[in-house]
Amino acid sequence: MEQTTPERRFEERDDYGNYEANLRFLREAGLAPGAGPLLEIGSGKGRMLDLLRREGYDARGVEVNAAMIDESRRLFGDLPIQKVDGAALPFGDRAFATVVSFDVFDHIPDSDAHLHEVRRVLSPGGTYFLQTPNKWTNVVFETIRWRSFTAFRVDHCSLHSYREIKQRFAKHGFDTEFFDIPVVTDFFRWKVRRYLGWPGLAMLKVANPDKFPLALKTNFYVKASLARPR
Numbered sequence: 214m215e216q217t218t219p220e221r222r223f224e225e226r227d228d229y230g231n232y233e234a235n236l237r238f239l240r241e242a243g244l245a246p247g248a249g250p251l252l253e254i255g256s257g258k259g260r261m262l263d264l265l266r267r268e269g270y271d272a273r274g275v276e277v278n279a280a281m282i283d284e285s286r287r288l289f290g291d292l293p294i295q296k297v298d299g300a301a302l303p304f305g306d307r308a309f310a311t312v313v314s315f316d317v318f319d320h321i322p323d324s325d326a327h328l329h330e331v332r333r334v335l336s337p338g339g340t341y342f343l344q345t346p347n348k349w350t351n352v353v354f355e356t357i358r359w360r361s362f363t364a365f366r367v368d369h370c371s372l373h374s375y376r377e378i379k380q381r382f383a384k385h386g387f388d389t390e391f392f393d394i395p396v397v398t399d400f401f402r403w404k405v406r407r408y409l410g411w412p413g414l415a416m417l418k419v420a421n422p423d424k425f426p427l428a429l430k431t432n433f434y435v436k437a438s439l440a441r442p443r
Contacts, residue, residue, distance in 0.1 A: 231315065231316070231344065231396060231398070231400065231401070231432060232260065232261065232400075233398050233400070234344075234394050234395065234396045234398060234432070234434075235261065235315045235344055236261070236264070237394055237395075238342070238344060238392055238394045238434040239313070239342060241392060241394070242342055242390075242392055242434075242436045243436075244311065244313075244340075244342060246268055246269035246270050247269070248270075248310050248311055249271065249309070249310025249311065249336070250271045250272075250273075250308060250309045250310055250311075251265065251270050251271060251272040251273075251309060251310065251311040251312070251313065252272070252273060252274065252275065252302075252304070252308075252309045252311070252312045252313070252334065253265070253272060253273070253274040253275070253312075253313050253314065254274070254275055254302075254312060254313070254314040254317055254331075255274075255275070255276060255277075255314050255315065255316070255317035255320075256274030256275065256276045256281075256282075256285065256292070256294045257276060257278075257281050257285070258281055258284045258285045258288060259274070259284075259285030259286075259288060259289045259292045259294060260288075260289075261313075261315065262274045262285075262289075262292055262294065263285075263288075263289040263292060266292070272293075273293040273294070273295070274292065274293065274294040274295070275294065275295050275296075275297045275302065275303070276294050276295075276296065276297070277296070277297055277298065279296055282294050282296060299326075300321065300323055300326040300327045300329075300330050301330060302330045302331075302333075302334050304334050305334075306333055306334065307333075307334070307335065307336040307337070307339075308334045308336075309334050309335055309336065309339065310335070310336050310339050310340075311335075311339060311340050311341075311342065312331050312334065312335060312339070312340075312341045312342070313341070313342045313343065314341075314342075314343045314344075315343070315344045316344060316345070316346070317343070317345075318343055318345040318371060318373075319345050319346055319370075319371050319372050319373070320370065320371065321370075321371050322370050322371060324371050324373075324381055325381070325384075325385070328381065328382065328384075328385040328387070329385065331385075332385050332386060332387075332439065335439055337439065338438070338439055338440070339438075339439050340436060340437065340438045340439070341387065341435075341436075341437040341438075342435070342436055342437075343434075343435050343437070344432055344433065344434050344435075345372075345373065345378075345432070345433050345435070346372060346431065346432055346433070347372075347374065347375070347429065347430055347431055347432065347433055348372035348373050348374045348377065349374060349429070350422070350429065350430075350431045373433075374428075375391070375427070375428035375429075375433065376428075378433060378435060382435075382437050386439060386440065387437035387438065387439060388437070388438050388439075388440065389435055389436070389437050390435070390436045390437075390438070391427055391433060391434065391435055391436075392434040392435075392436065393427060393430070393434075394432070394434045395423045396422060396423065396430070396431055396432050397421060397422065397423050402414065
């Protein structure tokens with residue numbers, strides 16, 4: 214019987230991403246069942262949403278890719294994921310206590326419209342938990358990956374630096390807290406090897422991003438909280 218190697222597992226499950234690190238972030242940041250309705254923006258194939266629901270969260274999701282929604286239902290059954298287009302969210306004001314997104318913020322052309330909608334659907338004192346790549350480290354990786362200084366910008370159209378995230382979220386009334394979450398997982402090493410080869414893995418041993426200062430981390434893990442009205 215043929216065994217499934219880590220490489221094949223990652224290639225077949227292109228929704229794997231930084232799943233392990235993302236889950237660790239949610240737990241370290243204090244997200245727990247019973248906190249109220251939760252919305253995941255960019256549910257993809259539904260892996261995180263399925264887990265959250267099985268753990269007792271009152272969670273639902275939205276996704277722009279209809280094929281991903283179909284695949285989520287094949288994999289996990291009738292998950293409550295709605296198709297959306299653009300930044301608008303098909304929910305009423307103050308509908309959720311929590312919003313989460315992973316590897317989504319950097320793909321949204323209009324960050325301000327996105328944050329306006331997130332704030333609108335959050336209840337007073339609500340929280341937005343998100344993971345997004347660091348602008349400065351991601352530009353280097355994507356330039357090498359695409360062998361172009363511009364090709365990646367079509368997809369990663371809204372990369373932010375540490376300072377830019379703080380400023381943009383503050384503009385929309387959010388207080389931000391950054392979490393130091395290790396990202397050098399098996400998936401991370403596989404990705405480095407796939408795009409940078411063995412030299413990339415050797416470089417990883419010399420310059421481990423988990424040891425970088427917070428502002429230079431490859432991925433930002435942010436807990437953005439709305440102030441409660443007085």
